[in-house]
Amino acid sequence: MPAPPVELATSPGPGPFASRDIIATTMAEHDHDHAHQAVPSDLTLRVKALESLLVEKGLVDPAALDALIETYEHKVGPRNGARVVARAWVDPTFKQRLLAEGGSAIRELGYGGAQGENLVVVENTPGVHNLVVCTLCSCYPWSVLGLPPVWYKSAPYRSRAVIDPRGVLREFGLDLPESVEVRVWDSTAELRYLVLPERPGGTENLDEEALAALVTRDAMVGVAKVTAS
Amino acid sequence: MTILSQPDLTALPRLPRDPGGPVFAExxxxxxxxxxxxxxxxxxxxxxxxxxxxxxxxxxxxxxxxxxxxxxxxxxxxxxxxxxxxxxGLAEPAALAARKEAWADAYHHTPHGKPVALK
Incomplete structure:
Protein backbone atom coordinates (compact mmCIF):
# COMPACT_ATOMS: atom_id res chain seq x y z
CA MET A 1 0.00 0.00 0.00
CA PRO A 2 1.36 3.41 -0.88
CA ALA A 3 1.62 5.86 1.96
CA PRO A 4 -1.32 8.27 2.19
CA PRO A 5 -0.71 11.67 0.69
CA VAL A 6 0.29 14.54 2.91
CA GLU A 7 -2.72 15.66 4.89
CA LEU A 8 -2.71 19.09 3.34
CA ALA A 9 -2.48 17.59 -0.12
CA THR A 10 -5.91 15.99 0.04
CA SER A 11 -9.01 17.64 -1.32
CA PRO A 12 -8.99 21.20 -0.09
CA GLY A 13 -11.87 22.03 2.21
CA PRO A 14 -13.61 25.34 2.63
CA GLY A 15 -11.68 28.26 3.99
CA PRO A 16 -9.13 30.73 2.74
CA PHE A 17 -7.03 28.04 1.03
CA ALA A 18 -9.90 26.30 -0.75
CA SER A 19 -8.56 26.88 -4.23
CA ARG A 20 -5.80 28.60 -6.13
CA ASP A 21 -8.31 31.13 -7.43
CA ILE A 22 -9.26 32.14 -3.93
CA ILE A 23 -5.63 32.33 -2.93
CA ALA A 24 -4.95 34.61 -5.87
CA THR A 25 -7.73 36.91 -4.67
CA THR A 26 -6.38 36.83 -1.14
CA MET A 27 -2.94 37.69 -2.40
CA ALA A 28 -4.22 40.65 -4.37
CA GLU A 29 -6.08 41.98 -1.34
CA HIS A 30 -3.05 41.58 0.84
CA ASP A 31 -0.92 43.44 -1.65
CA HIS A 32 -3.14 46.45 -1.21
CA ASP A 33 -4.33 46.31 2.36
CA HIS A 34 -1.59 44.80 4.47
CA ALA A 35 2.06 45.25 5.20
CA HIS A 36 3.19 41.63 5.13
CA GLN A 37 4.23 39.59 2.11
CA ALA A 38 1.74 37.90 -0.18
CA VAL A 39 1.32 34.27 0.79
CA PRO A 40 2.01 32.08 -2.24
CA SER A 41 -0.27 29.36 -3.55
CA ASP A 42 -0.87 26.12 -1.70
CA LEU A 43 1.17 24.25 -4.31
CA THR A 44 4.08 26.65 -3.97
CA LEU A 45 4.03 26.25 -0.19
CA ARG A 46 4.03 22.48 -0.50
CA VAL A 47 7.06 22.58 -2.81
CA LYS A 48 8.83 25.01 -0.49
CA ALA A 49 8.12 22.69 2.44
CA LEU A 50 9.50 19.69 0.56
CA GLU A 51 12.56 21.48 -0.70
CA SER A 52 13.49 23.12 2.60
CA LEU A 53 13.08 19.88 4.56
CA LEU A 54 15.10 17.83 2.09
CA VAL A 55 17.82 20.48 1.87
CA GLU A 56 17.96 20.69 5.66
CA LYS A 57 18.45 16.92 5.87
CA GLY A 58 21.24 17.14 3.33
CA LEU A 59 19.30 14.99 0.83
CA VAL A 60 19.46 17.55 -1.96
CA ASP A 61 21.87 20.35 -2.73
CA PRO A 62 20.04 23.65 -3.36
CA ALA A 63 22.73 24.82 -5.79
CA ALA A 64 22.34 21.62 -7.81
CA LEU A 65 18.58 22.14 -7.89
CA ASP A 66 18.95 25.67 -9.19
CA ALA A 67 21.48 24.58 -11.79
CA LEU A 68 19.13 21.89 -13.02
CA ILE A 69 16.18 24.23 -13.27
CA GLU A 70 18.31 26.69 -15.18
CA THR A 71 19.43 23.95 -17.55
CA TYR A 72 15.98 22.75 -18.43
CA GLU A 73 14.36 26.12 -18.50
CA HIS A 74 16.77 28.03 -20.64
CA LYS A 75 19.74 26.06 -21.91
CA VAL A 76 18.56 22.62 -22.86
CA GLY A 77 15.69 22.40 -25.21
CA PRO A 78 14.81 21.27 -28.66
CA ARG A 79 17.91 23.03 -30.00
CA ASN A 80 20.16 20.19 -28.84
CA GLY A 81 18.01 17.69 -30.67
CA ALA A 82 17.98 19.92 -33.75
CA ARG A 83 21.78 19.88 -33.84
CA VAL A 84 21.76 16.10 -33.62
CA VAL A 85 19.35 15.90 -36.56
CA ALA A 86 21.30 18.39 -38.67
CA ARG A 87 24.53 16.48 -38.05
CA ALA A 88 22.85 13.26 -39.16
CA TRP A 89 21.66 14.95 -42.35
CA VAL A 90 25.15 16.11 -43.35
CA ASP A 91 27.26 13.25 -41.97
CA PRO A 92 26.20 9.77 -43.16
CA THR A 93 28.57 7.93 -40.82
CA PHE A 94 27.24 9.87 -37.82
CA LYS A 95 23.73 9.03 -38.97
CA GLN A 96 24.67 5.37 -39.12
CA ARG A 97 25.97 5.48 -35.54
CA LEU A 98 22.94 7.49 -34.43
CA LEU A 99 20.48 4.92 -35.73
CA ALA A 100 22.54 2.00 -34.42
CA GLU A 101 23.34 3.37 -30.96
CA GLY A 102 21.44 6.60 -30.32
CA GLY A 103 22.62 7.37 -26.81
CA SER A 104 26.34 7.10 -27.45
CA ALA A 105 26.15 8.94 -30.80
CA ILE A 106 24.36 11.82 -29.07
CA ARG A 107 26.96 11.86 -26.31
CA GLU A 108 29.55 12.49 -29.06
CA LEU A 109 27.93 15.89 -29.43
CA GLY A 110 28.08 16.45 -25.68
CA TYR A 111 24.42 15.87 -24.82
CA GLY A 112 24.00 13.32 -22.07
CA GLY A 113 20.91 11.78 -20.57
CA ALA A 114 19.99 12.99 -17.08
CA GLN A 115 18.49 9.65 -16.08
CA GLY A 116 20.87 7.38 -17.96
CA GLU A 117 18.07 6.17 -20.18
CA ASN A 118 18.60 4.45 -23.49
CA LEU A 119 17.83 6.69 -26.42
CA VAL A 120 16.64 5.13 -29.65
CA VAL A 121 16.54 7.23 -32.80
CA VAL A 122 13.92 6.25 -35.37
CA GLU A 123 14.18 7.49 -38.94
CA ASN A 124 11.38 8.91 -41.04
CA THR A 125 11.51 7.96 -44.72
CA PRO A 126 9.14 8.56 -47.64
CA GLY A 127 7.37 5.32 -46.69
CA VAL A 128 7.56 5.38 -42.87
CA HIS A 129 6.49 8.02 -40.37
CA ASN A 130 7.39 7.63 -36.69
CA LEU A 131 5.43 9.08 -33.78
CA VAL A 132 6.59 9.13 -30.15
CA VAL A 133 4.31 8.96 -27.12
CA CYS A 134 4.46 7.88 -23.50
CA THR A 135 1.15 6.21 -22.72
CA LEU A 136 2.03 5.69 -19.05
CA CYS A 137 3.09 9.19 -18.07
CA SER A 138 5.45 11.53 -19.90
CA CYS A 139 8.81 9.85 -20.52
CA TYR A 140 10.57 12.10 -22.99
CA PRO A 141 14.13 12.50 -24.35
CA TRP A 142 14.91 15.49 -22.11
CA SER A 143 18.59 15.64 -22.89
CA VAL A 144 17.86 16.52 -26.50
CA LEU A 145 14.36 18.02 -26.40
CA GLY A 146 14.17 19.80 -23.05
CA LEU A 147 10.93 19.46 -21.13
CA PRO A 148 7.84 17.95 -22.70
CA PRO A 149 5.11 20.32 -23.89
CA VAL A 150 1.72 20.28 -22.19
CA TRP A 151 -0.03 18.36 -24.99
CA TYR A 152 2.55 15.54 -24.80
CA LYS A 153 1.58 15.00 -21.15
CA SER A 154 -2.17 15.19 -21.76
CA ALA A 155 -4.45 12.15 -21.56
CA PRO A 156 -5.95 12.69 -25.04
CA TYR A 157 -2.53 12.56 -26.68
CA ARG A 158 -1.27 9.69 -24.51
CA SER A 159 -4.23 7.48 -25.39
CA ARG A 160 -5.12 8.60 -28.89
CA ALA A 161 -1.59 8.55 -30.29
CA VAL A 162 -1.76 4.76 -30.03
CA ILE A 163 -5.41 4.19 -30.96
CA ASP A 164 -5.67 6.71 -33.78
CA PRO A 165 -2.22 8.05 -34.73
CA ARG A 166 -3.35 9.29 -38.16
CA GLY A 167 -6.21 11.24 -36.58
CA VAL A 168 -3.85 12.79 -34.05
CA LEU A 169 -1.41 13.73 -36.80
CA ARG A 170 -4.22 15.34 -38.79
CA GLU A 171 -5.03 17.50 -35.76
CA PHE A 172 -1.44 18.64 -35.81
CA GLY A 173 -1.92 19.53 -39.48
CA LEU A 174 -0.10 16.51 -40.87
CA ASP A 175 -2.27 14.49 -43.27
CA LEU A 176 -0.30 11.43 -44.32
CA PRO A 177 -1.30 9.34 -47.33
CA GLU A 178 -2.47 5.81 -46.57
CA SER A 179 0.61 4.48 -48.37
CA VAL A 180 2.81 5.82 -45.57
CA GLU A 181 3.23 3.41 -42.67
CA VAL A 182 2.83 5.06 -39.25
CA ARG A 183 4.89 3.57 -36.42
CA VAL A 184 4.07 4.60 -32.85
CA TRP A 185 6.78 4.29 -30.21
CA ASP A 186 5.71 4.07 -26.57
CA SER A 187 8.41 5.48 -24.30
CA THR A 188 9.29 4.09 -20.88
CA ALA A 189 11.47 5.23 -17.99
CA GLU A 190 14.38 3.28 -19.49
CA LEU A 191 13.76 3.76 -23.19
CA ARG A 192 13.18 7.09 -24.92
CA TYR A 193 12.72 7.81 -28.59
CA LEU A 194 13.77 10.63 -30.88
CA VAL A 195 12.47 10.93 -34.42
CA LEU A 196 15.00 11.70 -37.13
CA PRO A 197 12.83 13.67 -39.57
CA GLU A 198 13.31 13.66 -43.34
CA ARG A 199 15.56 16.38 -44.67
CA PRO A 200 13.31 18.68 -46.69
CA GLY A 201 13.99 19.25 -50.38
CA GLY A 202 15.59 22.51 -51.46
CA THR A 203 18.06 22.52 -48.57
CA GLU A 204 21.08 21.22 -50.50
CA ASN A 205 22.96 24.50 -50.11
CA LEU A 206 22.33 24.95 -46.38
CA ASP A 207 25.09 24.31 -43.87
CA GLU A 208 24.64 22.34 -40.66
CA GLU A 209 23.73 25.35 -38.57
CA ALA A 210 21.13 26.60 -41.03
CA LEU A 211 19.69 23.08 -41.22
CA ALA A 212 19.46 22.85 -37.42
CA ALA A 213 17.44 26.06 -37.40
CA LEU A 214 14.76 24.35 -39.49
CA VAL A 215 14.29 21.41 -37.13
CA THR A 216 11.40 21.80 -34.70
CA ARG A 217 10.57 19.97 -31.50
CA ASP A 218 7.30 18.75 -33.01
CA ALA A 219 9.20 17.18 -35.91
CA MET A 220 11.44 15.30 -33.48
CA VAL A 221 8.39 13.96 -31.60
CA GLY A 222 6.87 13.02 -34.94
CA VAL A 223 3.79 15.26 -35.00
CA ALA A 224 5.18 17.43 -37.80
CA LYS A 225 7.56 17.36 -40.75
CA VAL A 226 10.52 19.67 -41.23
CA THR A 227 9.93 22.23 -43.94
CA ALA A 228 12.50 24.24 -45.87
CA SER A 229 11.32 27.65 -44.74
CA MET B 1 12.94 32.74 -12.53
CA THR B 2 10.65 33.82 -15.30
CA ILE B 3 7.01 32.87 -15.13
CA LEU B 4 6.13 31.60 -18.57
CA SER B 5 2.79 32.35 -20.12
CA GLN B 6 0.05 29.76 -20.28
CA PRO B 7 0.03 27.79 -23.51
CA ASP B 8 -2.67 28.62 -26.00
CA LEU B 9 -5.02 25.67 -26.28
CA THR B 10 -7.53 27.32 -28.57
CA ALA B 11 -5.74 26.16 -31.73
CA LEU B 12 -6.80 22.57 -31.18
CA PRO B 13 -9.90 22.11 -29.07
CA ARG B 14 -9.58 18.33 -28.75
CA LEU B 15 -5.87 17.97 -28.41
CA PRO B 16 -4.29 20.47 -26.03
CA ARG B 17 -0.96 21.76 -27.28
CA ASP B 18 1.29 24.74 -26.97
CA PRO B 19 2.86 26.35 -30.00
CA GLY B 20 6.04 27.73 -28.47
CA GLY B 21 6.73 24.90 -26.02
CA PRO B 22 6.44 26.49 -22.58
CA VAL B 23 8.13 24.23 -20.11
CA PHE B 24 6.66 25.35 -16.79
CA ALA B 25 3.55 27.39 -16.19
CA GLU B 26 4.71 28.44 -12.73
CA GLY B 89 11.28 7.72 4.75
CA LEU B 90 12.89 10.90 3.43
CA ALA B 91 10.24 13.26 4.81
CA GLU B 92 7.21 12.41 6.92
CA PRO B 93 3.79 13.75 5.86
CA ALA B 94 3.33 15.41 9.27
CA ALA B 95 6.70 17.15 8.99
CA LEU B 96 5.83 18.40 5.51
CA ALA B 97 2.47 19.72 6.70
CA ALA B 98 4.09 21.49 9.65
CA ARG B 99 6.78 22.96 7.43
CA LYS B 100 4.19 24.21 4.96
CA GLU B 101 2.34 26.02 7.75
CA ALA B 102 5.64 27.48 8.93
CA TRP B 103 6.25 28.92 5.46
CA ALA B 104 2.73 30.37 5.28
CA ASP B 105 3.31 31.88 8.71
CA ALA B 106 6.66 33.31 7.63
CA TYR B 107 5.00 35.04 4.67
CA HIS B 108 2.35 36.47 6.97
CA HIS B 109 4.92 37.92 9.33
CA THR B 110 7.52 39.20 6.93
CA PRO B 111 7.15 42.83 5.91
CA HIS B 112 7.13 43.77 2.23
CA GLY B 113 10.54 44.05 0.70
CA LYS B 114 12.24 41.69 3.17
CA PRO B 115 13.35 38.18 2.27
CA VAL B 116 11.00 35.53 3.67
CA ALA B 117 12.78 33.16 6.04
CA LEU B 118 11.70 30.51 8.48
CA LYS B 119 12.08 31.31 12.17
Missing part, protein backbone atom coordinates in the same frame (compact mmCIF):
# COMPACT_ATOMS: atom_id res chain seq x y z
CA UNK B 27 8.03 28.43 -10.87
CA UNK B 28 6.92 25.82 -8.30
CA UNK B 29 6.58 23.32 -11.13
CA UNK B 30 10.23 23.74 -12.03
CA UNK B 31 11.17 23.29 -8.36
CA UNK B 32 9.09 20.13 -8.05
CA UNK B 33 10.55 18.84 -11.29
CA UNK B 34 14.14 19.43 -10.17
CA UNK B 35 13.53 17.84 -6.77
CA UNK B 36 12.37 14.57 -8.31
CA UNK B 37 15.27 14.46 -10.76
CA UNK B 38 17.90 15.22 -8.10
CA UNK B 39 16.51 12.78 -5.53
CA UNK B 40 16.56 10.08 -8.16
CA UNK B 41 20.06 11.00 -9.35
CA UNK B 42 21.27 10.77 -5.77
CA UNK B 43 19.85 7.28 -5.48
CA UNK B 44 16.93 7.93 -3.12
CA UNK B 45 14.67 6.21 -5.62
CA UNK B 46 15.10 4.90 -9.14
CA UNK B 47 13.69 6.70 -12.12
CA UNK B 48 11.52 3.67 -12.74
CA UNK B 49 10.03 3.99 -9.25
CA UNK B 50 9.42 7.65 -9.96
CA UNK B 51 7.70 6.94 -13.27
CA UNK B 52 5.49 4.35 -11.54
CA UNK B 53 4.55 6.76 -8.71
CA UNK B 54 3.70 9.47 -11.22
CA UNK B 55 1.71 7.10 -13.40
CA UNK B 56 -0.25 6.00 -10.33
CA UNK B 57 -1.15 9.61 -9.48
CA UNK B 58 -2.25 10.26 -13.07
CA UNK B 59 -4.33 7.08 -13.07
CA UNK B 60 -5.92 8.02 -9.72
CA UNK B 61 -6.85 11.43 -11.11
CA UNK B 62 -8.44 9.76 -14.14
CA UNK B 63 -10.43 7.44 -11.84
CA UNK B 64 -11.70 10.47 -9.94
CA UNK B 65 -12.96 11.74 -13.28
CA UNK B 66 -10.70 14.79 -13.35
CA UNK B 67 -10.20 16.24 -16.79
CA UNK B 68 -6.63 15.33 -17.66
CA UNK B 69 -5.73 17.98 -20.17
CA UNK B 70 -2.15 18.35 -18.99
CA UNK B 71 -2.73 21.47 -16.95
CA UNK B 72 -2.87 19.72 -13.60
CA UNK B 73 0.05 17.54 -14.56
CA UNK B 74 2.45 19.09 -12.06
CA UNK B 75 -0.20 18.92 -9.31
CA UNK B 76 -0.02 15.16 -9.78
CA UNK B 77 3.76 15.32 -10.04
CA UNK B 78 3.93 17.02 -6.64
CA UNK B 79 1.46 14.58 -5.06
CA UNK B 80 3.54 11.67 -6.38
CA UNK B 81 6.70 13.25 -5.00
CA UNK B 82 5.16 13.76 -1.55
CA UNK B 83 3.97 10.18 -1.52
CA UNK B 84 7.31 8.76 -2.64
CA UNK B 85 9.46 10.74 -0.19
CA UNK B 86 7.13 9.56 2.60
CA UNK B 87 7.29 5.94 1.41
CA UNK B 88 11.09 6.17 1.29
Missing amino acids: PWQAQAFALAVKLSEQGHFTWKEWAAALAEELAAAARRGEPDDGFRYYDHWLAALERLVAAK
